[in-house]
Amino acid sequence: MTDPPASPADRVGEHDEDPATPRTVPVRHPGRWVAGGVILVLVAMLVNTLLFSHVERGGVREGRFQWPVVGNYLFDAPVIRGIGVTLELTVIAMVVGIALGVLLAVMRLSPNRLLSGSAWVYIWFFRGTPVLVQLTFWYVGIAYLYPQLTLGVPFGPAFYTVNANVLVTSFVAGALGLSLNEGAYMAEIVRAGIISVDEGQTEAAQSLGMSKIQTLRRIVLPQAMRIIIPPTGNETISMLKTTSLVIVIAGADLWAATQNISAANYQIVPLMVVASLWYLFFTSVLTVGQYYVERYYARGSSRALPPTPLQRLRQELFHIRVQPVPALPEAPWVAPHE
Protein backbone atom coordinates (compact mmCIF):
# COMPACT_ATOMS: atom_id res chain seq x y z
CA MET A 1 0.00 0.00 0.00
CA THR A 2 2.75 2.44 0.92
CA ASP A 3 3.68 4.69 -1.92
CA PRO A 4 7.37 4.91 -2.77
CA PRO A 5 8.91 8.28 -1.97
CA ALA A 6 7.62 10.70 -4.55
CA SER A 7 10.69 12.35 -6.01
CA PRO A 8 12.89 9.46 -7.14
CA ALA A 9 9.90 7.62 -8.54
CA ASP A 10 8.88 10.67 -10.51
CA ARG A 11 12.21 10.69 -12.14
CA VAL A 12 11.88 7.12 -13.38
CA GLY A 13 11.29 7.22 -17.09
CA GLU A 14 10.92 10.96 -17.12
CA HIS A 15 14.57 11.60 -17.75
CA ASP A 16 15.26 8.42 -19.66
CA GLU A 17 16.61 10.20 -22.67
CA ASP A 18 18.73 12.57 -20.63
CA PRO A 19 22.12 10.87 -20.35
CA ALA A 20 23.30 13.36 -17.72
CA THR A 21 20.73 12.24 -15.16
CA PRO A 22 21.28 8.68 -13.92
CA ARG A 23 18.25 6.42 -13.98
CA THR A 24 16.70 5.76 -10.57
CA VAL A 25 15.81 2.19 -9.81
CA PRO A 26 13.26 1.82 -7.02
CA VAL A 27 13.95 -0.79 -4.34
CA ARG A 28 12.30 -4.14 -5.13
CA HIS A 29 10.45 -5.95 -2.38
CA PRO A 30 10.41 -9.64 -3.34
CA GLY A 31 9.41 -10.54 0.25
CA ARG A 32 6.16 -8.65 -0.11
CA TRP A 33 5.26 -10.57 -3.22
CA VAL A 34 5.87 -13.88 -1.49
CA ALA A 35 3.83 -12.84 1.55
CA GLY A 36 1.05 -11.58 -0.70
CA GLY A 37 1.03 -14.86 -2.58
CA VAL A 38 0.79 -16.90 0.61
CA ILE A 39 -2.09 -14.81 1.89
CA LEU A 40 -3.89 -15.10 -1.42
CA VAL A 41 -3.66 -18.88 -1.29
CA LEU A 42 -4.93 -18.94 2.31
CA VAL A 43 -7.88 -16.70 1.43
CA ALA A 44 -8.73 -18.93 -1.51
CA MET A 45 -8.67 -21.98 0.79
CA LEU A 46 -10.91 -20.21 3.31
CA VAL A 47 -13.46 -19.16 0.70
CA ASN A 48 -13.44 -22.67 -0.72
CA THR A 49 -13.98 -24.41 2.59
CA LEU A 50 -16.65 -21.90 3.66
CA LEU A 51 -18.67 -21.90 0.46
CA PHE A 52 -17.83 -24.74 -1.87
CA SER A 53 -16.63 -27.78 0.07
CA HIS A 54 -18.79 -30.73 1.03
CA VAL A 55 -18.64 -33.42 3.63
CA GLU A 56 -20.31 -36.79 4.22
CA ARG A 57 -22.38 -36.97 7.40
CA GLY A 58 -24.34 -40.12 8.20
CA GLY A 59 -24.16 -41.21 4.59
CA VAL A 60 -25.48 -37.89 3.32
CA ARG A 61 -23.25 -35.56 1.35
CA GLU A 62 -23.91 -31.97 2.33
CA GLY A 63 -22.32 -28.53 2.35
CA ARG A 64 -19.67 -28.30 5.03
CA PHE A 65 -21.08 -25.17 6.71
CA GLN A 66 -24.72 -25.73 5.84
CA TRP A 67 -25.41 -22.14 4.97
CA PRO A 68 -29.05 -22.79 4.18
CA VAL A 69 -29.53 -23.89 7.82
CA VAL A 70 -27.79 -20.73 8.99
CA GLY A 71 -30.13 -18.74 6.77
CA ASN A 72 -33.16 -20.53 8.18
CA TYR A 73 -32.36 -19.64 11.74
CA LEU A 74 -30.76 -16.21 11.34
CA PHE A 75 -34.11 -14.45 11.72
CA ASP A 76 -35.92 -17.17 13.61
CA ALA A 77 -38.27 -15.78 16.27
CA PRO A 78 -36.47 -17.28 19.32
CA VAL A 79 -33.17 -15.94 17.99
CA ILE A 80 -34.63 -12.46 17.58
CA ARG A 81 -36.08 -12.64 21.11
CA GLY A 82 -32.65 -13.71 22.35
CA ILE A 83 -31.08 -10.71 20.64
CA GLY A 84 -33.56 -8.52 22.50
CA VAL A 85 -32.47 -9.97 25.83
CA THR A 86 -28.79 -9.66 24.94
CA LEU A 87 -29.20 -6.01 24.00
CA GLU A 88 -31.29 -5.25 27.07
CA LEU A 89 -28.72 -6.84 29.36
CA THR A 90 -25.91 -4.95 27.63
CA VAL A 91 -27.66 -1.59 27.92
CA ILE A 92 -28.70 -2.09 31.54
CA ALA A 93 -25.29 -3.38 32.61
CA MET A 94 -23.48 -0.51 30.90
CA VAL A 95 -25.83 2.25 32.08
CA VAL A 96 -25.85 1.05 35.67
CA GLY A 97 -22.16 0.18 35.45
CA ILE A 98 -21.22 3.67 34.24
CA ALA A 99 -23.36 5.40 36.88
CA LEU A 100 -21.91 3.15 39.57
CA GLY A 101 -18.44 3.70 38.15
CA VAL A 102 -18.75 7.49 38.39
CA LEU A 103 -20.00 7.19 41.95
CA LEU A 104 -17.21 4.81 42.96
CA ALA A 105 -14.56 6.89 41.22
CA VAL A 106 -15.66 10.04 43.03
CA MET A 107 -15.72 8.11 46.30
CA ARG A 108 -12.23 6.78 45.71
CA LEU A 109 -10.94 10.29 45.08
CA SER A 110 -12.67 11.67 48.16
CA PRO A 111 -10.46 12.89 51.00
CA ASN A 112 -12.83 11.04 53.33
CA ARG A 113 -11.04 7.79 54.21
CA LEU A 114 -14.25 5.90 54.89
CA LEU A 115 -15.63 6.69 51.43
CA SER A 116 -12.43 6.02 49.53
CA GLY A 117 -11.84 2.88 51.58
CA SER A 118 -15.26 1.41 50.90
CA ALA A 119 -14.93 2.14 47.19
CA TRP A 120 -11.56 0.42 47.21
CA VAL A 121 -13.00 -2.66 48.90
CA TYR A 122 -15.90 -2.80 46.43
CA ILE A 123 -13.57 -2.66 43.46
CA TRP A 124 -11.22 -5.15 45.04
CA PHE A 125 -14.03 -7.64 45.59
CA PHE A 126 -15.89 -7.35 42.29
CA ARG A 127 -12.76 -7.32 40.16
CA GLY A 128 -11.24 -10.11 42.18
CA THR A 129 -13.93 -12.75 41.69
CA PRO A 130 -15.01 -14.30 38.36
CA VAL A 131 -18.12 -12.77 36.84
CA LEU A 132 -19.41 -16.28 36.21
CA VAL A 133 -19.31 -16.94 39.94
CA GLN A 134 -20.97 -13.59 40.67
CA LEU A 135 -23.80 -14.34 38.25
CA THR A 136 -24.38 -17.74 39.81
CA PHE A 137 -24.31 -16.17 43.23
CA TRP A 138 -27.05 -13.67 42.42
CA TYR A 139 -29.21 -16.36 40.86
CA VAL A 140 -28.93 -19.18 43.40
CA GLY A 141 -26.79 -17.86 46.26
CA ILE A 142 -29.10 -15.03 47.29
CA ALA A 143 -32.18 -17.21 47.50
CA TYR A 144 -30.18 -19.79 49.42
CA LEU A 145 -28.86 -17.29 51.96
CA TYR A 146 -31.92 -15.06 52.17
CA PRO A 147 -35.06 -16.95 51.11
CA GLN A 148 -37.10 -13.97 52.30
CA LEU A 149 -35.94 -10.50 51.29
CA THR A 150 -37.13 -7.79 53.64
CA LEU A 151 -37.42 -4.04 53.36
CA GLY A 152 -37.50 -2.25 56.68
CA VAL A 153 -35.58 -0.47 59.41
CA PRO A 154 -32.18 -2.07 60.09
CA PHE A 155 -32.57 -4.26 63.19
CA GLY A 156 -36.14 -2.90 63.40
CA PRO A 157 -39.57 -3.62 61.99
CA ALA A 158 -40.07 -4.85 58.43
CA PHE A 159 -42.43 -3.14 56.01
CA TYR A 160 -42.29 -5.47 53.08
CA THR A 161 -41.16 -9.03 52.58
CA VAL A 162 -40.78 -10.93 49.33
CA ASN A 163 -39.69 -14.39 48.30
CA ALA A 164 -36.18 -14.15 46.84
CA ASN A 165 -36.96 -16.64 44.08
CA VAL A 166 -39.82 -14.46 42.91
CA LEU A 167 -37.89 -11.22 42.95
CA VAL A 168 -34.55 -12.39 41.60
CA THR A 169 -35.49 -13.94 38.29
CA SER A 170 -32.87 -15.11 35.85
CA PHE A 171 -33.00 -11.77 34.05
CA VAL A 172 -32.77 -9.74 37.25
CA ALA A 173 -29.86 -11.84 38.47
CA GLY A 174 -28.11 -11.43 35.12
CA ALA A 175 -28.63 -7.67 34.99
CA LEU A 176 -27.59 -7.29 38.62
CA GLY A 177 -24.49 -9.44 38.35
CA LEU A 178 -23.26 -7.85 35.13
CA SER A 179 -23.98 -4.28 36.36
CA LEU A 180 -22.27 -4.63 39.71
CA ASN A 181 -19.26 -6.25 38.10
CA GLU A 182 -19.09 -3.61 35.39
CA GLY A 183 -19.28 -0.83 38.01
CA ALA A 184 -15.95 -1.96 39.44
CA TYR A 185 -14.24 -1.77 36.05
CA MET A 186 -15.87 1.51 35.08
CA ALA A 187 -14.78 3.03 38.40
CA GLU A 188 -11.15 2.64 37.44
CA ILE A 189 -11.75 4.01 33.96
CA VAL A 190 -13.62 7.07 35.25
CA ARG A 191 -11.01 7.65 37.92
CA ALA A 192 -8.24 7.68 35.33
CA GLY A 193 -10.27 10.22 33.34
CA ILE A 194 -10.86 12.49 36.31
CA ILE A 195 -7.20 12.43 37.32
CA SER A 196 -6.17 13.35 33.79
CA VAL A 197 -7.91 16.74 34.00
CA ASP A 198 -5.55 19.53 35.03
CA GLU A 199 -6.00 20.70 38.60
CA GLY A 200 -6.01 24.28 37.38
CA GLN A 201 -9.45 23.57 35.92
CA THR A 202 -10.85 22.73 39.32
CA GLU A 203 -9.25 25.82 40.82
CA ALA A 204 -10.60 28.08 38.11
CA ALA A 205 -14.08 26.65 38.60
CA GLN A 206 -13.90 27.00 42.37
CA SER A 207 -12.60 30.55 42.16
CA LEU A 208 -15.80 31.38 40.24
CA GLY A 209 -17.74 29.98 43.18
CA MET A 210 -18.79 26.67 41.64
CA SER A 211 -19.58 23.93 44.12
CA LYS A 212 -17.76 20.61 44.07
CA ILE A 213 -20.66 18.92 42.29
CA GLN A 214 -20.90 21.67 39.67
CA THR A 215 -17.16 21.56 39.12
CA LEU A 216 -17.30 17.81 38.61
CA ARG A 217 -20.32 17.80 36.36
CA ARG A 218 -19.69 20.92 34.28
CA ILE A 219 -15.93 21.18 34.13
CA VAL A 220 -14.10 17.98 35.05
CA LEU A 221 -16.24 15.17 33.65
CA PRO A 222 -16.75 16.70 30.19
CA GLN A 223 -12.99 16.98 29.86
CA ALA A 224 -12.40 13.54 31.35
CA MET A 225 -14.65 12.09 28.64
CA ARG A 226 -11.81 12.11 26.13
CA ILE A 227 -9.96 9.62 28.33
CA ILE A 228 -13.07 7.74 29.46
CA ILE A 229 -14.76 7.09 26.12
CA PRO A 230 -12.31 4.75 24.35
CA PRO A 231 -12.04 2.16 27.15
CA THR A 232 -15.78 2.48 27.79
CA GLY A 233 -16.37 1.56 24.16
CA ASN A 234 -14.22 -1.50 24.68
CA GLU A 235 -16.15 -2.34 27.82
CA THR A 236 -19.44 -2.10 25.94
CA ILE A 237 -18.23 -4.37 23.17
CA SER A 238 -16.88 -6.77 25.73
CA MET A 239 -20.15 -6.63 27.70
CA LEU A 240 -22.20 -7.50 24.62
CA LYS A 241 -20.37 -10.81 24.51
CA THR A 242 -20.10 -11.34 28.27
CA THR A 243 -23.90 -11.40 28.46
CA SER A 244 -23.65 -14.87 26.88
CA LEU A 245 -22.58 -16.14 30.30
CA VAL A 246 -26.15 -15.83 31.56
CA ILE A 247 -26.75 -19.19 29.92
CA VAL A 248 -25.49 -20.71 33.18
CA ILE A 249 -28.33 -19.08 35.10
CA ALA A 250 -31.07 -20.07 32.69
CA GLY A 251 -30.83 -16.82 30.79
CA ALA A 252 -32.75 -16.33 27.55
CA ASP A 253 -30.19 -14.34 25.57
CA LEU A 254 -28.95 -14.84 22.01
CA TRP A 255 -26.43 -17.52 22.89
CA ALA A 256 -28.92 -19.44 25.04
CA ALA A 257 -31.52 -19.23 22.27
CA THR A 258 -29.21 -20.68 19.65
CA GLN A 259 -28.00 -23.35 22.06
CA ASN A 260 -31.59 -24.36 22.80
CA ILE A 261 -32.29 -24.75 19.10
CA SER A 262 -29.21 -26.81 18.43
CA ALA A 263 -29.92 -29.00 21.42
CA ALA A 264 -33.15 -29.94 19.69
CA ASN A 265 -31.98 -30.28 16.08
CA TYR A 266 -28.27 -31.10 16.52
CA GLN A 267 -27.27 -28.41 14.02
CA ILE A 268 -24.58 -27.29 16.40
CA VAL A 269 -22.17 -25.48 14.13
CA PRO A 270 -24.72 -23.62 11.99
CA LEU A 271 -26.32 -22.17 15.11
CA MET A 272 -22.96 -21.16 16.48
CA VAL A 273 -22.49 -19.34 13.20
CA VAL A 274 -25.89 -17.67 13.61
CA ALA A 275 -24.94 -16.39 17.08
CA SER A 276 -21.49 -15.30 15.95
CA LEU A 277 -22.83 -13.39 12.95
CA TRP A 278 -25.18 -11.45 15.19
CA TYR A 279 -22.49 -10.70 17.77
CA LEU A 280 -20.20 -9.54 14.97
CA PHE A 281 -22.91 -7.36 13.52
CA PHE A 282 -23.58 -5.58 16.82
CA THR A 283 -19.92 -5.17 17.75
CA SER A 284 -19.36 -3.63 14.31
CA VAL A 285 -22.18 -1.17 14.91
CA LEU A 286 -20.69 -0.32 18.30
CA THR A 287 -17.24 0.16 16.81
CA VAL A 288 -18.57 2.72 14.34
CA GLY A 289 -20.58 4.42 17.07
CA GLN A 290 -17.51 4.59 19.27
CA TYR A 291 -15.55 6.31 16.52
CA TYR A 292 -18.08 9.10 16.24
CA VAL A 293 -18.52 9.55 19.98
CA GLU A 294 -14.74 9.83 20.39
CA ARG A 295 -14.63 12.39 17.63
CA TYR A 296 -17.34 14.39 19.33
CA TYR A 297 -15.52 14.52 22.65
CA ALA A 298 -12.22 15.43 21.00
CA ARG A 299 -13.54 18.95 20.49
CA GLY A 300 -11.46 21.52 22.30
CA SER A 301 -8.36 19.36 22.15
CA SER A 302 -7.53 19.54 18.46
CA ARG A 303 -8.01 22.52 16.20
CA ALA A 304 -9.48 20.64 13.28
CA LEU A 305 -10.92 17.16 13.35
CA PRO A 306 -9.63 14.63 10.84
CA PRO A 307 -12.12 13.60 8.16
CA THR A 308 -14.40 10.70 8.99
CA PRO A 309 -13.87 7.40 7.15
CA LEU A 310 -16.90 8.17 4.99
CA GLN A 311 -15.46 11.54 4.05
CA ARG A 312 -12.11 9.94 3.34
CA LEU A 313 -13.75 7.31 1.14
CA ARG A 314 -15.58 9.97 -0.84
CA GLN A 315 -12.36 11.91 -1.12
CA GLU A 316 -10.48 8.94 -2.50
CA LEU A 317 -13.22 7.82 -4.84
CA PHE A 318 -14.03 11.19 -6.35
CA HIS A 319 -10.86 13.11 -5.56
CA ILE A 320 -12.96 15.71 -3.82
CA ARG A 321 -11.12 17.87 -1.38
CA VAL A 322 -13.19 17.68 1.81
CA GLN A 323 -12.86 20.75 3.98
CA PRO A 324 -11.55 19.83 7.42
CA VAL A 325 -14.43 20.25 9.83
CA PRO A 326 -13.90 23.13 12.23
CA ALA A 327 -13.22 21.26 15.44
CA LEU A 328 -15.71 23.13 17.51
CA PRO A 329 -19.30 23.63 16.56
CA GLU A 330 -21.75 24.86 19.21
CA ALA A 331 -21.50 22.67 22.27
CA PRO A 332 -25.08 22.30 23.49
CA TRP A 333 -24.14 19.65 26.06
CA VAL A 334 -21.98 21.93 28.15
CA ALA A 335 -22.91 25.43 27.16
CA PRO A 336 -24.28 27.40 30.10
CA HIS A 337 -27.55 28.09 28.33
CA GLU A 338 -29.76 25.51 30.00
Add this chain to the structure above:
Amino acid sequence: MSKRPDNAPMVQAKQVHKSFGRLEVLKGIDLSVDAGEVLCLIGPSGSGKSTFLRCINHLEKIDGGELSVDGELVGYRQSGNRLYELRDREVCGKRSEIGMVFQRLNLFPHMSALDNVMSGPVWVKKESSSVARERALRLLDRVGLADKVKSYPNQLSGGQQQRVAIARALSMQPKLMLFDEPTSALDPELVGDVLDVMRALAEDGMTMIVVTHEMGFAREVGDTVVFMDGGVVVESGEPKVVLTAPRHERTRAFLSKVL
Protein backbone atom coordinates in the same frame (compact mmCIF):
# COMPACT_ATOMS: atom_id res chain seq x y z
CA MET B 1 -24.11 46.38 49.23
CA SER B 2 -21.58 45.71 51.96
CA LYS B 3 -21.80 46.09 55.66
CA ARG B 4 -18.28 47.38 55.71
CA PRO B 5 -17.70 50.66 57.51
CA ASP B 6 -16.63 53.23 54.96
CA ASN B 7 -13.01 53.34 55.89
CA ALA B 8 -12.44 49.68 56.73
CA PRO B 9 -10.00 47.94 54.38
CA MET B 10 -11.20 45.59 51.66
CA VAL B 11 -8.58 43.02 52.64
CA GLN B 12 -6.93 42.85 55.99
CA ALA B 13 -4.32 40.31 57.04
CA LYS B 14 -3.03 40.09 60.58
CA GLN B 15 -0.22 37.67 61.34
CA VAL B 16 -1.42 35.18 58.72
CA HIS B 17 0.35 31.84 59.00
CA LYS B 18 0.23 28.92 56.62
CA SER B 19 2.20 25.68 56.53
CA PHE B 20 2.24 22.75 54.18
CA GLY B 21 3.14 19.90 56.48
CA ARG B 22 6.45 20.88 58.04
CA LEU B 23 7.08 23.67 55.58
CA GLU B 24 5.99 27.03 56.94
CA VAL B 25 5.25 29.13 53.90
CA LEU B 26 3.60 32.20 55.43
CA LYS B 27 5.17 33.30 58.67
CA GLY B 28 2.93 36.12 59.81
CA ILE B 29 1.75 38.32 56.97
CA ASP B 30 0.39 41.74 57.89
CA LEU B 31 -1.10 43.92 55.21
CA SER B 32 -4.22 45.77 54.29
CA VAL B 33 -5.77 46.84 51.01
CA ASP B 34 -8.30 49.66 50.84
CA ALA B 35 -11.25 49.66 48.50
CA GLY B 36 -10.13 50.93 45.11
CA GLU B 37 -6.49 50.33 45.91
CA VAL B 38 -4.12 48.45 43.62
CA LEU B 39 -1.56 46.51 45.57
CA CYS B 40 1.32 44.90 43.75
CA LEU B 41 2.97 41.96 45.43
CA ILE B 42 6.53 41.21 44.42
CA GLY B 43 9.13 38.82 45.72
CA PRO B 44 11.36 35.91 44.80
CA SER B 45 10.05 32.54 43.73
CA GLY B 46 8.82 30.45 46.64
CA SER B 47 8.30 33.41 48.94
CA GLY B 48 4.61 32.53 49.35
CA LYS B 49 2.93 35.10 47.09
CA SER B 50 0.62 32.62 45.38
CA THR B 51 -0.14 30.91 48.65
CA PHE B 52 -1.20 34.20 50.20
CA LEU B 53 -3.48 35.04 47.27
CA ARG B 54 -5.04 31.59 47.45
CA CYS B 55 -5.72 32.07 51.14
CA ILE B 56 -7.70 35.22 50.36
CA ASN B 57 -10.36 33.30 48.45
CA HIS B 58 -10.04 30.26 50.65
CA LEU B 59 -8.47 27.95 48.11
CA GLU B 60 -6.07 27.37 51.00
CA LYS B 61 -7.01 27.45 54.65
CA ILE B 62 -4.86 29.55 56.96
CA ASP B 63 -3.39 28.00 60.09
CA GLY B 64 -3.09 31.09 62.21
CA GLY B 65 -3.76 34.79 62.36
CA GLU B 66 -6.71 36.62 60.95
CA LEU B 67 -7.68 37.28 57.37
CA SER B 68 -10.76 39.23 56.40
CA VAL B 69 -12.27 40.41 53.15
CA ASP B 70 -14.72 43.30 53.15
CA GLY B 71 -14.94 43.18 56.92
CA GLU B 72 -15.78 39.46 57.10
CA LEU B 73 -13.42 36.70 58.15
CA VAL B 74 -12.34 34.35 55.38
CA GLY B 75 -13.69 30.86 55.97
CA TYR B 76 -15.39 31.61 59.30
CA ARG B 77 -18.49 33.27 60.63
CA GLN B 78 -18.15 35.04 63.93
CA SER B 79 -21.09 34.84 66.26
CA GLY B 80 -20.56 36.15 69.74
CA ASN B 81 -17.44 34.61 71.07
CA ARG B 82 -17.30 31.72 68.63
CA LEU B 83 -15.95 31.21 65.15
CA TYR B 84 -18.01 28.84 63.05
CA GLU B 85 -16.34 27.27 60.07
CA LEU B 86 -18.28 28.09 56.91
CA ARG B 87 -20.11 25.38 55.01
CA ASP B 88 -19.03 24.56 51.48
CA ARG B 89 -21.94 26.48 50.04
CA GLU B 90 -21.07 29.61 52.01
CA VAL B 91 -17.44 29.37 50.94
CA CYS B 92 -18.59 29.17 47.31
CA GLY B 93 -20.71 32.27 47.83
CA LYS B 94 -17.74 34.17 49.22
CA ARG B 95 -15.48 33.04 46.40
CA SER B 96 -17.96 34.22 43.82
CA GLU B 97 -17.44 37.77 45.07
CA ILE B 98 -13.70 37.60 44.45
CA GLY B 99 -12.29 37.32 40.95
CA MET B 100 -9.06 35.44 40.36
CA VAL B 101 -6.79 35.21 37.35
CA PHE B 102 -4.09 32.58 37.39
CA GLN B 103 -0.64 32.36 35.92
CA ARG B 104 -1.40 29.14 34.10
CA LEU B 105 -3.91 29.58 31.33
CA ASN B 106 -6.93 27.75 32.59
CA LEU B 107 -9.93 28.66 30.53
CA PHE B 108 -12.35 25.76 30.22
CA PRO B 109 -11.13 24.17 26.98
CA HIS B 110 -14.42 22.53 26.08
CA MET B 111 -16.30 25.82 26.02
CA SER B 112 -16.16 28.84 23.72
CA ALA B 113 -14.88 32.19 24.99
CA LEU B 114 -18.46 33.36 25.41
CA ASP B 115 -19.50 30.25 27.33
CA ASN B 116 -16.45 30.58 29.55
CA VAL B 117 -17.50 34.08 30.49
CA MET B 118 -21.14 33.06 30.94
CA SER B 119 -20.39 29.97 33.02
CA GLY B 120 -20.12 31.67 36.41
CA PRO B 121 -23.20 33.88 36.22
CA VAL B 122 -25.41 31.11 34.78
CA TRP B 123 -24.26 28.18 36.91
CA VAL B 124 -23.32 29.90 40.13
CA LYS B 125 -25.60 32.92 40.25
CA LYS B 126 -28.38 31.22 38.25
CA GLU B 127 -28.78 34.28 36.08
CA SER B 128 -30.88 33.96 32.95
CA SER B 129 -28.70 33.21 29.98
CA SER B 130 -29.85 36.31 28.09
CA VAL B 131 -28.72 38.62 30.89
CA ALA B 132 -25.46 36.73 31.31
CA ARG B 133 -24.85 36.67 27.57
CA GLU B 134 -25.33 40.40 27.26
CA ARG B 135 -22.87 41.11 30.04
CA ALA B 136 -20.41 38.54 28.71
CA LEU B 137 -20.46 40.17 25.28
CA ARG B 138 -19.90 43.56 26.85
CA LEU B 139 -16.97 42.24 28.90
CA LEU B 140 -15.39 40.50 25.93
CA ASP B 141 -15.71 43.75 24.03
CA ARG B 142 -14.07 45.57 26.91
CA VAL B 143 -11.03 43.27 26.83
CA GLY B 144 -10.83 43.75 23.07
CA LEU B 145 -12.10 40.35 21.99
CA ALA B 146 -15.51 41.13 20.53
CA ASP B 147 -14.55 39.20 17.41
CA LYS B 148 -13.41 36.07 19.29
CA VAL B 149 -16.65 35.34 21.08
CA LYS B 150 -17.19 31.98 19.39
CA SER B 151 -13.56 30.88 19.53
CA TYR B 152 -12.43 28.04 21.73
CA PRO B 153 -9.40 28.48 24.01
CA ASN B 154 -7.09 26.44 21.79
CA GLN B 155 -7.89 28.81 18.93
CA LEU B 156 -6.75 31.83 20.94
CA SER B 157 -3.27 33.15 21.67
CA GLY B 158 -2.04 33.08 25.26
CA GLY B 159 -2.68 36.80 25.65
CA GLN B 160 -6.20 36.47 24.29
CA GLN B 161 -6.88 33.54 26.61
CA GLN B 162 -5.71 35.56 29.57
CA ARG B 163 -7.97 38.44 28.61
CA VAL B 164 -10.92 36.05 28.35
CA ALA B 165 -9.94 34.79 31.81
CA ILE B 166 -10.10 38.36 33.10
CA ALA B 167 -13.52 38.82 31.51
CA ARG B 168 -14.61 35.52 33.07
CA ALA B 169 -13.55 36.72 36.52
CA LEU B 170 -15.25 40.08 35.98
CA SER B 171 -18.48 38.39 34.91
CA MET B 172 -19.21 37.68 38.55
CA GLN B 173 -19.03 41.42 39.29
CA PRO B 174 -16.42 40.90 41.98
CA LYS B 175 -15.53 43.47 44.59
CA LEU B 176 -11.93 42.33 44.60
CA MET B 177 -9.67 40.98 41.87
CA LEU B 178 -6.66 38.76 42.52
CA PHE B 179 -4.05 38.37 39.79
CA ASP B 180 -1.34 35.74 40.17
CA GLU B 181 1.39 36.59 37.68
CA PRO B 182 -1.14 36.87 34.86
CA THR B 183 1.52 37.63 32.26
CA SER B 184 4.32 35.25 33.26
CA ALA B 185 3.21 32.50 30.91
CA LEU B 186 2.94 34.81 27.91
CA ASP B 187 5.25 35.67 25.06
CA PRO B 188 6.67 39.17 25.59
CA GLU B 189 4.74 40.73 22.72
CA LEU B 190 1.42 39.54 24.22
CA VAL B 191 2.03 40.95 27.69
CA GLY B 192 1.12 44.53 26.77
CA ASP B 193 -2.51 43.82 25.83
CA VAL B 194 -3.17 42.04 29.12
CA LEU B 195 -1.55 44.79 31.16
CA ASP B 196 -3.60 47.39 29.28
CA VAL B 197 -6.79 45.62 30.31
CA MET B 198 -5.61 45.52 33.92
CA ARG B 199 -4.64 49.17 33.83
CA ALA B 200 -8.09 50.13 32.57
CA LEU B 201 -9.64 48.05 35.31
CA ALA B 202 -7.57 49.84 37.93
CA GLU B 203 -8.62 53.20 36.52
CA ASP B 204 -12.26 52.13 36.90
CA GLY B 205 -11.61 51.82 40.61
CA MET B 206 -11.41 48.04 41.00
CA THR B 207 -9.66 46.82 44.15
CA MET B 208 -6.81 44.63 42.96
CA ILE B 209 -4.00 42.54 44.38
CA VAL B 210 -1.50 41.78 41.66
CA VAL B 211 1.39 39.38 42.01
CA THR B 212 3.71 40.43 39.22
CA HIS B 213 7.23 40.64 37.94
CA GLU B 214 6.29 43.56 35.68
CA MET B 215 7.98 46.36 37.60
CA GLY B 216 6.88 48.95 35.07
CA PHE B 217 3.27 48.03 35.70
CA ALA B 218 3.78 48.07 39.47
CA ARG B 219 5.31 51.52 39.30
CA GLU B 220 2.67 53.03 37.02
CA VAL B 221 -0.52 51.38 38.19
CA GLY B 222 0.21 50.25 41.73
CA ASP B 223 -0.83 52.39 44.68
CA THR B 224 1.26 50.21 46.96
CA VAL B 225 4.06 47.76 46.38
CA VAL B 226 4.67 45.00 48.88
CA PHE B 227 7.89 43.02 48.81
CA MET B 228 7.64 39.55 50.30
CA ASP B 229 10.46 37.18 51.03
CA GLY B 230 10.62 33.99 53.04
CA GLY B 231 6.97 34.16 54.05
CA VAL B 232 7.04 37.65 55.56
CA VAL B 233 6.43 41.15 54.28
CA VAL B 234 9.86 42.73 54.14
CA GLU B 235 8.91 46.14 52.92
CA SER B 236 5.88 47.97 51.61
CA GLY B 237 5.02 51.46 50.51
CA GLU B 238 4.56 53.67 47.51
CA PRO B 239 5.95 52.12 44.31
CA LYS B 240 8.30 55.04 43.73
CA VAL B 241 9.87 54.54 47.12
CA VAL B 242 10.01 50.76 47.29
CA LEU B 243 11.15 50.26 43.72
CA THR B 244 13.69 53.08 43.48
CA ALA B 245 14.87 53.64 47.02
CA PRO B 246 14.28 50.40 48.96
CA ARG B 247 15.24 50.52 52.60
CA HIS B 248 16.04 46.84 52.99
CA GLU B 249 19.01 44.98 51.68
CA ARG B 250 16.88 42.01 50.60
CA THR B 251 14.59 44.24 48.52
CA ARG B 252 17.59 45.84 46.91
CA ALA B 253 19.11 42.46 46.07
CA PHE B 254 15.84 41.24 44.56
CA LEU B 255 15.28 44.38 42.51
CA SER B 256 18.80 44.36 41.15
CA LYS B 257 18.07 40.89 39.76
CA VAL B 258 14.73 41.63 38.12
CA LEU B 259 15.22 45.17 36.87
